[in-house]
Amino acid sequence: LDDNFLSELKKSKYIKNIYPTLSLEMPTTISGEVFGHRFYTDVIVYGIEKNFLTEELNNINDYKFPNDDNEIPVIISNKLLDVYNLSYAKTRSLPALNEKILIDKHFDLTLGKSTFFNFGAENINNKFRCKIIALSNKVQVFGISVPISFVKDIISKPYKNYKYESVIVELTSPLEYPKIETLITDKGFEVETNRNIMDKINTLFFYFNL
Numbered sequence: 272l273d274d275n276f277l278s279e280l281k282k283s284k285y286i287k288n289i290y291p292t293l294s295l296e297m298p299t300t301i302s303g304e305v306f307g308h309r310f311y312t313d314v315i316v317y318g319i320e321k322n323f324l325t326e327e328l329n330n331i332n333d334y335k336f337p338n339d340d341n342e343i344p345v346i347i348s349n350k351l352l353d354v355y356n357l358s359y360a361k362t363r364s365l366p367a368l369n370e371k372i373l374i375d376k377h378f379d380l381t382l383g384k385s386t387f388f389n390f391g392a393e394n395i396n397n398k399f400r401c402k403i404i405a406l407s408n409k410v411q412v413f414g415i416s417v418p419i420s421f422v423k424d425i426i427s428k429p430y431k432n433y434k435y436e437s438v439i440v441e442l443t444s445p446l447e448y449p450k451i452e453t454l455i456t457d458k459g460f461e462v463e464t465n466r467n468i469m470d471k472i473n474t475l476f477f478y479f480n481l
Contacts (some may be wrong), residue, residue: 272435276458279404280440285447290323290439293422298385301401301415303378306366312426313385315414317344321371323439334404336421343380343401346372346416376403378417382425394398454456 272408273293280289295316302311310378320333323345328334335346349370350450410416419434440455442448452462 272438272460277435277438280438280454283319283451285443285450287443288322288441290320290441291419291435292437293318293426293433293440294436295382295418295422295481297383298387300381300384300386301378303376303379303465305368311386314380315411316422317382317411317414317436318419319410319416320419323409324405324407327407327409329405334418335419340402341400342377343399343417344404345401346405346407346410347402347411348412349406350412352406353405354412368458373403373406377401438453
């Protein structure tokens with residue numbers, strides 16, 4: 272699932288946009304403070320194109336790295352906020368969080384380190400300051416989403432090449448779905464859709480992956 276195949280998809284008249292997702296395949300942790308309580312946990316880092324998040328971002332140019340503040344802009348899932356409020360916070364008698372509280376909050380991201388072992392970050396700068404700039408129901412639930420350029424830069428240093436984890440495809444019309452599904456599955460990929468969403472929107476988003 273590479274740039275060559277994405278270029279092929281872009282040629283289809285039935286596809287309006289494509290948004291690749293690239294995950295950082297090394298141990299990563301985040302640490303910070305919530306209501307005076309320190310937290311430290313493993314996390315998955317996903318690189319997402321900024322054009323997929325135009326509705327969530329007040330200023331799309333804020334979603335880039337490097338930037339003047341040298342902070343990685345982060346998008347987190349609304350559903351992750353629900354998980355925190357209903358499980359972690361409730362069982363520990365902590366105040367609930369909301370979007371207003373989270374926006375502009377900072378935390379530290381460490382690459383090549385987990386709660387179990389350290390690995391894979393010997394040759395790179397492995398500590399970064401992050402800032403939450405938006406919440407979205409379109410990003411991965413259990414992870415943080417960052418500019419895809421950041422993930423590409425980290426991956427390319429030791430490995431030179433990379434392959435995407437998945438691609439979000441926006442069609443010109445839901446009626447074109449069977450044609451594109453055939454194109455993708457013939458290449459050996461799987462297609463995942465949400466039929467409930469398909470019934471409610473005019474353009475169809477779906478994911479495909481290995």
